[in-house]
Amino acid sequence: MPKYQEVIDWIGKQVSSGKLGPGDKIPSENDLCVQFNISRQTARHAIGILVQEGILTAERGSGTYVTDERVGSGERSRIAVITTYVDSYIFPKTIQGIESKLRELGYSVQLFFTNNSSVREREILTEIISRDEVAGIILEPTRSALPNPNTDLLARISAMNIPILFMNSYYPEMSGGWNPEAGNINGIPHVSMNDKKSAYKAVRSLLDKGHRKIGCVLKMDDRQGLDRYSGYLEAISEENLAPDDSKIIWLDTEDLKKQEHIREKIRDRLSDCTAVFCYNDEVAAIVIQILDEDKRSIPEDISLVSMDDSDLAKLTRPPIDSIPHPKEKLGERAAENLVRLIHHPGFLATYEFEEEITVRGSVREI
Structure with a gap:
């Protein structure tokens, strides 16, 4: 990572955490040079980028301050x-x-x-x-x-x-x-x-445990479903595995409201899978219920990972591995x-x- 980027990241964290609030003065160029062991030109370059992005405001003869983005009088609020x-x-x-x-x-x-x-x-x-x-x-x-x-x-x-x-x-x-x-x-x-990378990590956790017959239950009408499928494809391709359409289940918003007609599809397509990746915890809870009706236990009979790490991930039996939503x-x-x-x-x-x-x-x- 370039030295100037270290300075940018550090100032960004100070602002996002609230340690530097609107109108607060940031450390001087000399202080940044000492703190990060950089040249004054590098410090000035980092500050210049943050000023250009609107995060900082430079006042000649006074210093550089965190931009005060609070609503002003007369502005729409x-x-x-x-x-x-x-x-x-x-x-x-x-x-x-x-x-x-x-x-x-x-x-x-x-x-x-x-x-x-x-x-x-x-x-x-x-x-x-x-x-x-x-x-x-x-x-x-x-x-x-x-x-x-x-x-x-x-x-x-x-x-x-x-x-x-x-x-x-x-x-x-x-x-x-x-x-x-x-x-x-x-x-x-x-x-x-980053839905693609998050799904990649979830599926990678299955692959790292030896699973190769991995099914998916995804939503087709949300962009997240497509991006999560891309992450699934990237992960399995690293193991030279080809996607098996017979193990991929695509649902839409209405399917989740009326679950009866998706039960047979889930039972059939996950029948010989050792693991399944679910679109989110809501979908995972439905899958777990259907598997439980068929006396298939998690993780003994089939492993499961999901997305969002909502309260559902903790409350299902058993609790499930899940990528947190922030x-x-x-x-x-x-x-x-x-x-x-x-x-x-x-x-x-x-x-x-x-x-x-x-x-x-x-x-x-x-």
Whole structure:
């Protein structure tokens, strides 16, 4: 890692942790040189990048300060937060993270819920356009694996100079060809998990225990499902394994509401698998129930890993290995990055969390 990047990362951690708050003065160039054993030119380069990103503000003759992004008098202070659901699973903690960070910065929150319906999403976006009152929008996409019928409204909102930030996922057609090495480019940024890498780690944990017949239960109408399938493919390809379509189960949102017709599919396709990777803990709980009905035990008969590490992962019997969703931290970062976009439209606001698996014993070695 370049020396200047060490300085950037350190200052970023001080800001995100609250050790350096809005308006606080950062250490001088000389202090940074001593702390990191770097030249003054390197320290100046690091500070310059953070100033360009809007994280720091340089005041001639005074020093460099953490940019104060709290809402100013006369500025719009309402943020629209549009999520799919609210009352269960990971959503309350994510919304709590958004609300606490925005409140800290002086913004109020107006909550909307789509219930994962693109029709409802369109109604909400139309209302926001008609009122033209918000300073920015945090939007959790609806069925993000499918072509979105509301891109015209999102384009109109962007043309009104109202910043939009996707949360948890993104609409590919609106993401501007995002490059993880460079950040967001000419599109709507997102704050989410790195679903591909997370799924890779989950499936890798099965492979490392000797499993080769690994089934998948994934969602087909959310972008996360496609990205998690890509992570699955990357992991098995390292072992020169080819994907077996007969062991892959694709579900959509309606399937999860009416589970009866998916039971036979799960029973049939996982019948000769030694392990299964589940889209999330909600799906894993359904799979566990079906396997239990067939007297198949975890991990004795079949190992299981999942995603999100929600309360369900701890409450199922047995508790399951799962990749954590950052929940509150993701909400805080989404709020923080949107506010930074409001003050600095050129800020590269895309951020993806990478997490490590929580092991609880639902995978056995074979």
